[in-house]
Amino acid sequence: xxxxxDALPIDFIEPGETTTVMVDGFPVxxxxxxxxxxxxxxxxPHQGSKLGGRSLDQGCFIVxxxxxxxxxxxxxxxxxxxxxxxxxxxxxVFPVRIQDDVVQIQI
Numbered sequence: 616x617x618x619x620x621d622a623l624p625i626d627f628i629e630p631g632e633t634t635t636v637m638v639d640g641f642p643v644x645x646x647x648x649x650x651x652x653x654x655x656x657x658x659x660p661h662q663g664s665k666l667g668g669r670s671l672d673q674g675c676f677i678v679x680x681x682x683x684x685x686x687x688x689x690x691x692x693x694x695x696x697x698x699x700x701x702x703x704x705x706x707x708v709f710p711v712r713i714q715d716d717v718v719q720i721q722i
Contacts, residue, residue: 619712619719622654626716633677633688635667638720642667643709645718646688648675653688654709654720661702 622636622645633646635657642657644667655677657667664681672678676694678685684702685695691706710721 617710617721619710619714619721622718622720624717625652625713627718631671631674633667633669633671635665636720638709638722641722643720643722644668644677644688645711645720646671646675646677648689652711652713652718654711654718655686655688655691656707659684660704660706661697666706 620638628634628647630647630649633644635642635644643654644657646653659679661684664679666677675689676685677688682697682699684697686706687694691708693703693705696703712719
């Protein structure tokens with residue numbers, strides 16, 4: 616069974632923000648959606664642009680800075696393909712839990 620790892624304190628990012636953390640040596644993006652936390656792959660599956668550290672759009676979407684692919688961070692679903700070539704692949708997401716005011720991520 617995969618292990619949960621401490622990632623960040625719950626007050627590290629405000630609602631509507633994301634960040635990148637290292638979880639067992641793997642970069643993972645974390646989003647705060649109205650006080651609920653979601654973890655997803657830090658790199659856009661299209662061409663590897665960094666996603667973590669960007670503000671969320673409309674509360675739960677992250678937009679790739681390179682080709683404007685749009686993802687729902689709650690599910691990883693690609694809701695708008697790349698502007699350049701229509702590439703459409705979902706983000707990998709990771710289970711999250713809160714323990715003692717710490718966001719933990721399972722990978």
